[in-house]
Amino acid sequence: MNVSQLLQFVDRLVVERTGKHLDDVQRAVVEGTWQRQTYDDIAQKCHVTKNYVGDVGAELWQLLSEILGEDIKKSNFCSSLERVYIESSDNSNIYNINGSNNNFCPTQISNQLCPINKLKESEINTQSTSHYHDLTVAPQIINFYARESEVKTLYNSISNDNTRLISVLGLSGIGKTTLVKRFVDLNLQEFEVIIWTSLKFPKSLELLVNDLLNACKQEAKQTIDDKLKQLLDIFRDKKCLIILDDVHNIFIPGQFAGQYKSEYQDYQNLFAMIAETEHQSNVILISQEQCAEMECLDEELYPIKCLELSDLDDVAILKSTGLKDEDCWLKLINLYEGNPVYLKSIAILIKKIFDGEVAEFLAENSLIITKDMQYNFHQLFKRISPIEQQLVLELSKFEQPVSREYLRQSLDLSSMDLINGLQSLQQRYVVRKIKEDKILFKLSSVFQEYVKNCCLNLQP
Structure with a gap:
């Protein structure tokens, strides 16, 4: 029994009893306990307090004790669950989850005494003969906040509408990858x-397709066209979910958003094929920039969708950080745009310099840009085009939104460059369009603070 089987097994037990899947901290407790980690080790990994992990563990052991009809605790969890798993996988027994006595019943009287709820290894192990799940490079999600509506949107788009191509978009750090992984964790058995x-270090389309075919136990044909047809046949025959993370890395830095590098231009063929051809599978693109296909295709005519993530405003984001002054948390969240x-x-930073006192930090009345933020913004500023840099530098001078007409007067840009530059900055989620009496544009406040302090002396 490996940790993946254990997580699936415990999750199944909990779902049968409560109707809810394990949450991220519960999963971390199960995995950490199996790996003989202390609560302190698990807490550090989850970025929560040791006491919080202990409370989650105690509640989970109590629940499992009720389900299994025996005393489960951290010290005997591994041995007890492994024994129960083996017994429940035995063809001679059927495990009664919903019954009142929570015991094992012999097969010959199971129809009389036990509900038919078999927990066989083939049902628990996602790597069964009929399923192939490769999540090796997917992140483990410990904390998940306030994106339930977006998870539901993903589910409806894929399961109900069979949307074949979905882009999940937003600024770096906003939670795109976390959202998609949460959806995957909740719907493993649907595919x-x-x-x-990941395309963090991009590969050619042919190498990517080779990898997908190999994963599906298909011997790749000779030409890329034949390989794409092979992949499409798999998409027709099987319910597949393919996630491509960090898609923006196949786009050219220093130019407007979403323009392909020459060596990755043929990715357009893959995305167009997925959107335009009939099949039963789904592909999710996670990116900081929109690809041209999604811009050009009409969502009313093609099964595609763009899911743009907005700021979070839930104080739960800060629950496990150890910060004080909870009544100030929402102000801090708004200051850093959720x-x-x-x-x-x-x-x-607040814990190290202000001993976790949020009110004291806010009393500084200054939007502090940490070293990590500076690094990320530096990479972003280098990535945008010279025209966008001009626009960013100009917009950073104003606390209030400004009009397109004002920007045209203050910058030596043609109408085409100005309009394309504003569109590109919106596609990168650093400029927002605001509708008042007329259309205005506003730079992201946090990025604006970085630009004001680090970039105003730069010449694009």
């Missing part, structure tokens, strides 16, 4: 094939 791959990565970075 025969799940493959998660970006989980920004908030994690600033929470570390």
Whole structure:
């Protein structure tokens, strides 16, 4: 029994009893206990307090004790669950989860005494003969906040509408990858094939397709066209979910958003094929920039969808950070635009410099850009085009939104460059369009603070 089988097994037990899947901290407790980690080790990994992990563990052991009809605790969890797993996988027994006595019943009287709820290894192990799930490079999600509606949107788009191509978009750190992984964790059994791959270090389309075919136990044909047809046949025959993370890395830095590098231009063929051809599978693109296919295709005519993630405004983001002054948390969240990565970075700073006192930090009346934020913004500023840099530098001078007409007067840009530059900055989620009496544009406040302090002396 490996840790993946254990997590599936415990999750199944809990779902049968409560109707709810294990949450991220519960999963971490199960996995950590199996690996003989202390609560302190698990707490550090989850970025929560040791006491919180202990409370979650105690509640979980109590629940499992009720389900299994025996005393489960941290010290005997591994041995007890392994024994129960083996017994429940035995063809001579059927395990009674919903019954009142919570015991094992012999097969010959199971129809009379026990509900038919078999927990066989083939049902628990996602790597069964009919399913192939490769989540090797997918992140483990410990904390998940306030994106339930977006998870539901993903589910409806895929399961109900059979949307074949979905882009999940937003600024770095806003939670795109976390959202998609949460959806995958909750819907593992909905797909025969799940493959998660990252384009952080991009590969050619042919190598990517080779990897997908190999994962599906298909011998790749000679030409890329034949390989794409092979892949499409698999998409027709099986219910597949393919996740491509960090898609923006196949786009050219220093130019407007979403323009392909020459060596990755043929990715357009893959995305167009997925959107335009009939099949039963789904592909999710996770990116900081929109690809051209999604911009050009009409969602009313093609089964595609763009899911753009907005800021979070839930104080639960800060629950496990150890910060004080909870009544000030929402103000801190708004200051850093509800970006989980920004908030994690600033929470570390507040704990180290202000002993976790949020009110004292806010009394500084200054939007502090941490070293981690500076690094990320530096990479972003280098990535945008010279025209966008001009626009960003100009917009950073104003606390209030400004009009397109004002920008045209203050910058030596043609109408085409100005309009394309504003569109590109919106596609990168650093400029927002605001509708008042007329259309205005506003730079992201956190990015604006970085630009004001680090970039105003730069010449694009």
